[in-house]
Structure formats: structure tokens, C-alpha cells
Amino acid sequence: xxxxxxxxxxxxxxxxxxxxxxxxxxxxxxxxxxxxxxxxxxxxxxxxxxxxxxxxxxxxxxxxxxxxxxxxxxxxxxxxxxxxxxxxxxxxxxxxxxxxxxxxxxxxxxxxxxxxxxxxxxxxxxxxxxxxxxxxxxxxxxxxxxxxxxxxxxxxxxxxxxxxxxxxxxxxxxxxxxxxxxxxxxxxxxxxxxxxxxxxxxxxxxxxxxxxxxxxxxxxxxxxxxxxxxxxxxxxxxxxxxxxxxxxxxxxxxxxxxxxxxxxxxxxxxxxxxxxxxxxxxxxxxxxxxxxxxxxxxxxxxxxxxxxxxxxxxxxxxxxxxxxxxxxxxxxxxxxxxxxxxxxxxxxxxxxxxxxxxxxxxxxxxxxxxxxxxxxxxxxxxxxxxxxxxxxxxxx
Ligand SMILES: *Cc1c(COP(=O)(O)O)cnc(C)c1O
Numbered sequence: 345x346x347x348x349x350x351x352x353x354x355x356x357x358x359x360x361x362x363x364x365x366x367x368x369x370x371x372x373x374x375x376x377x378x379x380x381x382x383x384x385x386x387x388x389x390x391x392x393x394x395x396x397x398x399x400x401x402x403x404x405x406x407x408x409x410x411x412x413x414x415x416x417x418x419x420x421x422x423x424x425x426x427x428x429x430x431x432x433x434x435x436x437x438x439x440x441x442x443x444x445x446x447x448x449x450x451x452x453x454x455x456x457x458x459x460x461x462x463x464x465x466x467x468x469x470x471x472x473x474x475x476x477x478x479x480x481x482x483x484x485x486x487x488x489x490x491x492x493x494x495x496x497x498x499x500x501x502x503x504x505x506x507x508x509x510x511x512x513x514x515x516x517x518x519x520x521x522x523x524x525x526x527x528x529x530x531x532x533x534x535x536x537x538x539x540x541x542x543x544x545x546x547x548x549x550x551x552x553x554x555x556x557x558x559x560x561x562x563x564x565x566x567x568x569x570x571x572x573x574x575x576x577x578x579x580x581x582x583x584x585x586x587x588x589x590x591x592x593x594x595x596x597x598x599x600x601x602x603x604x605x606x607x608x609x610x611x612x613x614x615x616x617x618x619x620x621x622x623x624x625x626x627x628x629x630x631x632x633x634x635x636x637x638x639x640x641x642x643x644x645x646x647x648x649x650x651x652x653x654x655x656x657x658x659x660x661x662x663x664x665x666x667x668x669x670x671x672x673x674x675x676x677x678x679x680x681x682x683x684x685x686x687x688x689x690x691x692x693x694x695x696x697x698x699x700x701x702x703x704x705x706x707x708x709x710x711x712x713x714x715x716x717x718x719x720x721x722x723x724x725x726x727x728x729x730x731x732x733x734x735x736x737x738x739x740x
Contacts, residue, residue, distance in 0.1 A: 345666055347592040347659070353541025356665060359658035361540035363628045366524040370532070371628075373447065375542045381446045382439075382549065394438050395553065398471070399428050401435075405561035405717070410689040417710035420571070421692070421720045422558055424583065431695065431722030432551060432583040433464040437533055439550035441468040444531035451475045451530045455519040457484055457512035458649030459491025460726070461535030466500035476500040479518040481511035488649065490726065509643055512653065516627055536580025537657035540628030544585075544657050551586025558717055559590055566715060573708060575600040576719040577700040579615075579650045581657040587719040588669070598670060601660060602704045604646030605673035615644035616673035617656045618664045626654065632661040647676035647730065648696035650722075674703040680734055683724065695722035696730065 353359050353375075363371055381387055395401040403423045412419045424432040444452060452474050456462030462478040469476035478495055482504040485492055495502050505514040523532045537544040537551075559569040574591055576584035578601045591597040606614035614620060621632035624639060633655035634642040644654045656664075663669035674682075679696055682703035687693050694702060698721045710716055724731065732738050 345668070347662065347666075347668060349541065349545040349659075353545070355544075355658045355662035358631050358661040358665075359541055359544060359629050361628060362625045362630065363540050364524070367520065370523060370527050371540050374546075377447065378443065378542050378546050381443060384446075387442060387446060391439060391442055395435070399434050399438060400426060401553065402557045402561070403427060405558060405565065407565065408690050411686065411705075414685075414689060415705050415710065416712050418715045419705065420562065420565075420715065420717045422554060422587065422717055423720055424554065425692070425694065425698065425720050425723035429464050429467055430725060431460055431464070432554065432586060433461050433535060434467065435553055435586065436535065436547050436550045436582060437461070437464040437468045440531070440533045440546070441472050441474065443546075444474070444533070445472065447531060449529055449531035451477070451526065452533055453477045453479070453519050453522050453530055454533045454535065455479045455512065455515040456535065457481070457515070457652065459484070459488040459495065460650060460722070462500070462502070463491050463494045463498070464535070465533050466495040466498035469500065470498045477522065478502050479505050479515040479522070481505045481509070481515045483510040484512065484515070511643075513641060536582040536653075537585045537659055538580040538627055538629065538655065544629065544659055547582050548585040548589060548659060551582050552589035554583070554586035554719065555588065555590035558587065562715070562717065570594060570597050571717045572714040573598045573600055573710060573716040574719070575602065575701045575704055575708070575716060577602045577604075577651060577697050577721060578656055578660055579653045579697065580655070581660040583719055583721040585657065585659055587717070588663075592668070599663065599668060600704055600708065601663065601669045601671050602700045603656075603671060603673045604648055604651035604679070604700055605675045606645040606647070608675055609673060613645040614673075615646040615652050615654070617654065618660075618671040619673060621655065629658050631655050631658045632664065648679065648700065650695070650697040651700060672704045672707050674700040678703040683731060684735065692720070693724035693731075694720055695724050696727045698722055
């Protein structure tokens with residue numbers, strides 16, 4: 345079985361490029377050039393140097409002693425939370441902004457839901473001196489004020505999307521409209537392994553530095569580059585794609601993809617696409633997505649804004665259908681429990697998204713001599729208000 349993308353842009357039956365004709369020139373330009381550009385020594389040199397000195401890579405692979413004792417196994421945390429801007433998203437925006445420069449683009453657009461991808465994009469645009477426009481649902485602008493402030497501080501223009509539910513999918517529609525209207529000078533930085541080919545493959549390659557580092561670091565620590573399990577949360581699926589990438593063809597390494605069950609799979613308030621989704625087309629690719637009988641996209645829900653997406657990338661749809669990855673879903677309450685557990689056992693406050701991966705530790709049933717790597721996708725600073733509320737720590 346092949347798990348990477350084929351020459352037509354598909355992962356098994358998923359993926360492809362289902363886009364309006366007006367977008368074809370932009371996507372085709374990228375498709376023809378992305379691999380060539382990524383292979384250029386100049387490109388690699390500039391990217392590696394930024395990953396090292398600006399992002400702060402390699403991120404540590406930390407043996408979590410007390411957490412390991414609790415689960416009676418060996419748990420390592422890949423510390424993506426220690427990256428500049430606090431999550432794995434910057435790995436991808438650094439790569440794509442360099443791609444945009446090589447393609448001669450002067451203007452960067454992006455969409456954002458929780459604002460994390462918007463911040464990572466505004467950051468690299470400030471770094472490169474490029475104009476940055478971030479589309480964001482009007483409702484999300486109100487919900488995610490600190491990230492809106494960061495983007496503005498970084499010099500980005502935040503444009504509210506006022507149609508539909510005024511959330512992520514509406515912001516995406518606005519970004520696509522902008523790109524159609526500005527085909528010459530504009531580059532669209534997509535924030536996860538979603539969208540038309542070649543985006544899912546390109547983003548997975550930019551994030552694959554995560555598993556490249558895990559292999560070398562685990563080898564140094566344990567003598568083997570292969571753990572028994574790699575665990576990561578899945579919104580669109582970019583941090584999981586990066587953590588899985590160099591293990592896809594190593595079947596003895598079990599891959600565990602963790603989705604947000606929200607208030608529960610059957611509650612109607614969930615984002616567990618692998619359980620609730622059916623095949624369909626969203627944002628330019630064929631994949632699994634949550635939809636009504638007549639194909640309307642369902643509004644997803646999770647306490648974690650980064651996992652609140654109605655689909656998964658086509659790679660993950662394929663990993664699910666082929667059985668290569670194990671899919672778990674974790675409720676809001678289980679994730680919150682995992683936040684407190686990691687904080688009090690290891691002194692690390694994780695992002696709500698990453699806590700979903702941690703909460704799956706109890707489901708895995710690893711043996712005492714086995715090794716688990718959990719990808720800790722981000723830090724919890726952005727979620728502190730939620731934590732203070734939910735753990736009733738106000739005024740204590
Ligand atoms: C955005 C985000 C996610 C979800 O996105 P993926 O593309 O699925 O990785 C997970 N964790 C954090 C910290 C995020 O900011």
C-alpha cells in the first residue's frame with residue numbers, strides 16, 4: 345500500500361484538485377514548481393537556517409518520567425510547543441513563505457479559524473516584509489481576540505468574513521475569492537494538510553521535519569529509531585502528518601490519530617470526522633467530511649478551536665480507510681482531564697488540541713517495555729482562560 349501522494353495528487357481514492365476553473369492557473373503554477381523549488385539547495389539552506397535559528401529547531405524529545413510511571417510504559421513528548429509562536433504551524437508557514445518568494449509573489453493571503461495559523465502567517469510575513477491579509481470569520485474574531493491583536497501587532501490586515509456561519513469555512517471562501525481576483529501577485533498559505541493538490545503533500549513535507557527529528561532523537565535515547573506508537577491529534581491533520589510521515593511505510597510503528605469528540609460522538613456537538621463523516625468534497629479535495637443527508641457541510645464542535653474542522657485531510661482519510669492508522673476520539677472533558685494531568689505531573693501546560701492526543705494514552709494499552717511518542721503540538725497559553733474557568737481557579 346502506498347501512503348504518500350500519487351502523481352495525480354491522490355491518496356488512494358482521496359485528494360485530487362476539485363477547484364473552480366478560475367483558480368486553475370494559480371494551483372497549476374504551484375503544482376508544477378513546488379517539488380523543484382523544495383529541492384533547490386538555496387531553498388533548503390534558507391529554510392534549514394530559519395528552522396534552526398528562528399523557529400528554534402530541533403525541538404526536544406523529552407522522556408516524561410512521571411507520566412510514564414502513571415501509564416506503566418515509556419512516554420516521550422515531541423515538544424512542538426517550544427517552537428516560536430507556540431505550535432507546529434510555523435514549520436509550514438516558514439516553508440510556504442519561502443515558496444511564495446521563489447514564485448515572485450508579493451502579497452500573502454491566509455484563512456484562520458482560531459487564529460493560530462493567522463498568527464504563524466503574519467509572523468513570517470513580518471519577517472520577510474510581505475503584505476499579509478488574513479480572512480477570519482466575524483464570530484471567530486470576537487472569540488479569539490488575543491490572536492487578532494497579535495496579527496494586527498505583526499502588521500497583518502484582518503478581514504472579517506460576514507457570510508454564512510461567520511466562521512472558518514466562510515473565511516476560506518473569502519480567501520479563495522481573493523485569490524481568484526488576484527492571480528498574479530498573490531500566494532495563498534494554507535494552514536493544514538487540506539485543500540487541492542499539491543497543498544496536502546506540500547504541507548506534509550514541510551511538517552515532516554517532526555518525524556525526521558523523532559527518528560534521530562529516539563535512536564540516540566533508546567538505540568532504536570522506531571517507537572511502538574506515535575500519537576497525534578487531528579484537526580485538518582498537519583501535525584499528525586508531520587509526526588507520522590517518516591513512519592508511514594514502517595508498519596511495526598502503530599500510528600494513532602486522535603480526533604475531537606466534543607460533547608460526545610452522538611451528541612450532535614462533535615468534530616470526530618472519521619466516525620461521523622462520509623466521502624465528499626471540501627476545499628478542493630475528496631475526503632471524509634461531516635455533512636447532512638443532502639451534502640450540506642455540518643457545523644463541527646470541539647472545546648478546542650484547532651480541532652473544530654468538519655473534515656480531515658485526504659492523507660488521513662486514506663490512513664483511516666486503509667487501516668494504517670488507529671483513530672480515537674476524545675471528548676472535551678477527557679481532554680481537560682489530560683491538560684491537568686500533564687500540567688501536574690510534568691510541569692508542562694499543553695494546548696487543548698494536544699491534550700486530545702494525551703488523553704488517548706489511556707486507550708492504547710501499551711506494555712511496560714513499549715515506547716510511545718506523543719506529538720505535543722502546542723502550548724496552552726492561548727487556552728488559559730478556558731482552563732481558569734473549567735478548573736475553577738479564578739480568585740484562588
Ligand atoms: C491548529 C492546531 C492543531 C490542529 O491542526 P492540524 O493541522 O490537525 O495539526 C493542533 N494543535 C495545535 C496546537 C494547533 O494550533
